[in-house]
Amino acid sequence: MKVRINDSYEELSEAAAEFVINHIAYKPNSVLGLAAGGTPLLLYKLLGDACKEGRVDFSRVRTFNLDEYIGLPTDHPQSYRYFMQKNLFDHINIRDENIMSPDGMADDIALECGRYRAAIEAVGGIDLMILGIGPNAHIGFNEPGNCFVPDTHVVELSEATRQANARFFTKPEEPPHWAISVGVREIMFSQNILLLASGAGKTQALWQAVRGDITPEAPASILRLHRNVLLLADHAAAARLG
Ligand code: F6R
Secondary structure, three states: OEEEEEOOHHHHHHHHHHHHHHHHHHOOOOEEEEOOOOOOHHHHHHHHHHHHOOOOOOOOOEEEEOEEEOOOOOOOOOOHHHHHHHHOHHHOOOOHHHEEOOOOOOOOHHHHHHHHHHHHHHOOOOOEEEEOOOOOOOEOOEOOOOOOOOOOEEEEOOHHHHHHHHHHOOOOOOOOOEEEEOOHHHHHOOOEEEEEEOOHHHHHHHHHHHOOOOOOOOHHHHHHHOOOEEEEEEOOOOOOOO
């Protein structure tokens, strides 16, 4: 894992945007895996700006959202599909048919997981996976547990994750209990992984990911077995990496 520590969230986001822009220039039909949440917000804004300036072209790019809450329709303001639409897709020249996300409203969620898994396989996997990290070291919604789950699956969200994400909802009890998430094998089979971590709330998780045991109790720790991970962190998140 390559670790680059940046002075600020802004610097980290700029470095991440340059990385993504260069990746798309190198492979214009890239398949991107996209995390939602607070950390990549500025990265997504910078990508939108770059697209408007003609510095990046998303017309052949395909994207897979990493996860989705079960029970939230795509037009619900807290659904990750909506999040990505407002924060990225509305600002870039991506084609609608190239945007993929798990359907948290599917009648048969097990079938939906299979469909998503097959869709990722059909494009040959992810070229560049953009990940955040949860305060409990989750990636996607792969929560700490006693085994790694390989493929897209249903997850019961931990209380820690629901609390961390409550800031996006009006009431603390509102975050759904269940989600669909891509699995660890799908993440690990990506050609490149960009892991972003910002703020003191991520210090412990980042230590577990980079210095702790490789264990499903800290899902991000498995990224150390991948040959092409770039971690972009700010000083606060990297405080314990030494
Ligand atoms: C969301 C996702 C999660 C987040 C993580 C960090 O699609 O994959 O793993 O990346 O929960 O969230 P923030 O960036 O809000 O701290």
